[in-house]
Amino acid sequence: MxxxxxxxxxxxxxxxxxxxxLGHINPEIYGHFSEHLGRCIYEGLYVGENSEIPNVNGMRTDVVEALKEMKVPVLRWPGGCFADEYHWKDGVGPKEKRKKMVNTNWGGVTEDNSFGTHEFFELCEQLGCKTYVNGNVGSGSVQEMSEWVEYMTLDGVSPMADWRRENGREKPWRVDYFGVGNENWGCGGNMTPDYYAQLYRRYQTYIRCYDRTAPIFKICGGANADDYEWTDTVLRECFRSPAPADAHGFMDGLSVHYYAGVEKGLHKGSATEFGEEAWFNTLSRAYGIEEVLMRHSAIMDHYDPEKKIGMMVDEWGCWHDVEPGTNPGFLYQQNTMRDALTAGVSLNIFNKHCDRIKMACIAQIVNVLQSVILTEGKKMLLTPTYHVFHMYKYHQDADxxxxxxxxxxxxxxxxxxxxxxxxxxxxxxxxxxxxxxxxxxxxxxxxxxxxxxxxxxxxxxxxxxxxxxxxxxxxxxxxxxxxxxxxxxxxxxxxxxxxxxxxxxxxxxxxxxxx
The missing domain is CATH 2.60.40.1180 (Golgi alpha-mannosidase II)
Known part of the structure; x- marks a missing residue:
């Protein structure tokens, strides 16, 4: 029967x-996002070499082991909104000499830059995952971005490569993905799509690939949810092949951000105290991502019918009210079965659109928004969302x-x-x-x-x-x-x-x- x-x-x-x-499921569809926001980096991933919390080169051992078991394929850093106020040179060299700054986006706290480029690659090496670095377009220069790529990836003689060696790293790292700005329609500069498209064309020119055997996948900053005009404009202006042999034009990927929560743009509601109405409101919004992705895909198909450009859903997940008594700028929220179902629904949708979607990064990995892990001092727990990712890991690299x-x-x-x-x-x-x-x-x-x-x-x-x-x-x-x-x-x-x-x-x- x-x-x-x-x-x-x-x-x-x-x-x-x-x-x-029907298609191949990129492992990166199960990616994660780490930002200098609240207790994601500090206390969550990084506690410093002198911490009483067990660590390897400053990275929390318990968190790293849990994430390895979950099979994290790629990690995005340093933002988010933080990326467009981050100046990478402040985060290299002796830690006691690194500049301090105010994190104006997230809580107004002091950022001491003790977690920078070297620490990020150390973390990714411990996790065994690919690297996704987000560059600064909003408040940074072309030269700054270009020198960062040189610092990270050049295995030769140059001021930046020599500086990297002075700071303790002889060989270059591999940058798998590089994002040219973040949410430049909002916190990344409040730009129009036309203006950003022209900036993108310029900035991406100077993301040099010094090692042809390890190409850098360049990601253009995409739309906020259902802003289809943004997608159409940046593709019209940027999907132009500078040379006949360059099938991808100026980009390899185009991002899109989508958050599920109660009452879009208004009061989001408690992460733990809710009834059936809020349950279905959130899950219906989670389902709403499929229409958004399909409509963006249709625009991408117009310019790129061969699907050479990947859609990168590099921020997604539930966004609820912060837990009572916590800093509103830290975006710390609990994680219930509602979040687990949102994760399950979203990942199934991404799987079914793997012909176009090549990456998705849930926001965020520890202690922020829809985290897979929460920490409190020496304590660590796995959220319901963690268990969904752990079960779904078998989809990675499958058909x-x-x-x-x-x-x-x-x-x-x-x-x-x-x-x-x-x-x-x-x-x-x-x-x-x-x-x-x-x-x-x-x-x-x-x-x-x-x-x-x-x-x-x-x-x-x-x-x-x-x-x-x-x-x-x-x-x-x-x-x-x-x-x-x-x-x-x-x-x-x-x-x-x-x-x-x-x-x-x-x-x-x-x-x-x-x-």
Whole structure:
């Protein structure tokens, strides 16, 4: 039985065409974002070499190990809004001589620049991840940006390369991605799209690739959510090939930022104290990213039908009110099952648009917005969002395969904010193992699912789940209230398997197939 009723209950059927690959899922779709904001860098990732908290070269050992287990593929730094007031030369050399500054964007606190270029690459080396450096267009010069690239990547004789050596690094680092400014329509300079497009053309010229075997992927600053005029303008002005052999024109990627929260632009609401109406409001906005991405993609297709430019969703996630009693400029918020479902929904959407989306970085990695980790002194906890990323890591570098649901309805409180009851994506790795990720967005109703493969049969199946009440979260008093667990309540069939997915849950299957 594939549809209808089983034991008097409605069955949703998940069809998987395991033989039809639709695209490749870049590992960087599971990327992360770290900014000099609140306690993300300091206390979260970096505690200094002399800290009583266990560390390696200043990087928190517990946090680094947890992030390695989650398989972070790429890390973006130093912002965010901070990027366009960051002057990199203040953050190199002896720490006691580094300039101090006021972080005017985030809390008005003093930034001592003890975490700079060398520290960022040290962190990425410990994590084993790719590097994404965001340059300063808003308050920085072309020369400053050009010299930074030279400092980081030139393996030769030059003032900047020699300075890097004086500061303790003989060999250059690899810069995998370089962003030319950040949110230049807002905190990055309040620019018009035409003005930024001209600046981008100029600045990107001087991001020299000193090592042709390690090209720098150049990212143009893109739109705020549904600002389609911005995308059209920068592509019109910047997607022009300077030479016939340069198929990418002036850019390799174009960013877009999108945040889910309650009442866009207004009061966002508590991260932990909310009801069903706020639950569905947030999840409907999370679903809203798909229309935004599709409309931006349509504009990109007009200029770039061969999809040579990647869409980089390098800021996304839930943005709620800060926790009571914390600095409003630190953006510290708790993380519930609502955030876990937002992560699951968003990542499934990114998977299904992997033909255009080549990177996505959740905001932010520790102690800020939709974090995967929270810290408090020596204590550390994993959030529900962490567990979703940990389960979804098997999608990295796999191939998206065709899948669809039949029999799933809609759920919600308001007619305008209805969402699908269940949502999925499916991939297959190089060993032929399927990863199936599903989300049940219902707050109370479990759903019976029949998973059907096209030709093959399952030989071995394992599963993991994150679930709980919609307001459930982990605190330092109860750090494992929401965690990842084995899921064994499924039955193999000749065509696939059957199971019941609990309400308010994120579920992941690994399916090894016969033959």
């Amino acid at each position: 594939t549809e209808g009723k089983r034991r008097g209950r409605k069955v949703i059927t998940l069809y998987i065409n395991e033989n039809k690959k 998206l395969v065709e899948s669809w649901l039949e029999g799933a309805g809609k759920t919600g409180v308001k007619e305008t904010e209805m969402v699908p009851e269940v949502q999925e994506s499916v991939s297959v790795d190089e060993n032929g193992v399927l990863t199936v990720t599903l989300n049940n967005l219902c707050t109370e109703a479990e759903k019976e699912i029949e998973l059907v493969l096209t030709k093959k049969k399952p030989a071995h199946v394992s599963a993991r789940i994150v679930h709980g009440k919609m307001q459930a979260y982990n605190s330092f008093e109860e750090p494992e209230r929401v965690t990842e667990e084995d899921f064994t309540d499924f039955r193999l069939t000749d065509r696939g398997l059957t199971f019941t997915i609990p309400a308010c849950s994120v579920l992941m299957f690994r399916v090894e197939m016969e033959g």
